[in-house]
Amino acid sequence: MVRILLLRHARAGWAAPGMRDYDRPLEDSGRIDARAIGQAMRHRGYSPAKTICSGAMRARETLVGLTGSLELRDISYSDGLYETDANGYLAMIRSAGDVESVLLVGHNPMMEDTGLALSGNGEADAIELLSGGFPTAGLAVIRMDGPLAHAELGKGYLEDFLTPANIAD
Numbered sequence: 001m002v003r004i005l006l007l008r009h010a011r012a013g014w015a016a017p018g019m020r021d022y023d024r025p026l027e028d029s030g031r032i033d034a035r036a037i038g039q040a041m042r043h044r045g046y047s048p049a050k051t052i053c054s055g056a057m058r059a060r061e062t063l064v065g066l067t068g069s070l071e072l073r074d075i076s077y078s079d080g081l082y083e084t085d086a087n088g089y090l091a092m093i094r095s096a097g098d099v100e101s102v103l104l105v106g107h108n109p110m111m112e113d114t115g116l117a118l119s120g121n122g123e124a125d126a127i128e129l130l131s132g133g134f135p136t137a138g139l140a141v142i143r144m145d146g147p148l149a150h151a152e153l154g155k156g157y158l159e160d161f162l163t164p165a166n167i168a169d
Contacts, residue, residue, distance in 0.1 A: 003101040010034040010137040012058035033137035033164040034065025040167040048103035054081035081106035086113035115140040122158025
């Protein structure tokens with residue numbers, strides 16, 4: 001069994017005049033949410049063996065928010081998570097290597113598309129939450145049989161879906 005953790009970046013501010021979308025930083029509430037999701041991940045045992053993070057500022061800052069709670073190792077950055085579609089996300093998951101879990105820190109709508117496409121089944125509450133959208137700092141936890149290299153659409157089990165609004169549950 002392997003786990004795929006899909007984390008949408010936390011809430012970012014609007015781009016200032018002349019600022020690229022890629023360079024938008026997190027808002028203060030986004031930093032708080034990133035830390036809270038990191039704590040919830042630690043509490044539930046969701047500690048990835050490998051992390052692939054978008055190079056965009058808001059994704060990198062979200063990752064920093066996790067590091068207060070999680071010991072992240074084998075971190076790489078990819079602009080592909082900023083530029084590609086759900087098929088590109090699936091390709092990155094498959095290329096993660098022979099690890100038991102991978103965390104992708106990226107963007108919507110690709111996070112939502114990827115989470116829904118991978119999850120053929122799952123916990124009823126998690127499916128209902130994910131079907132309602134993928135909010136900032138949302139985390140989908142998808143379990144699959146076999147190695148990540150063989151991850152297939154519709155073959156995953158949505159084990160959990162955490163959002164800043166539901167982590168106190």
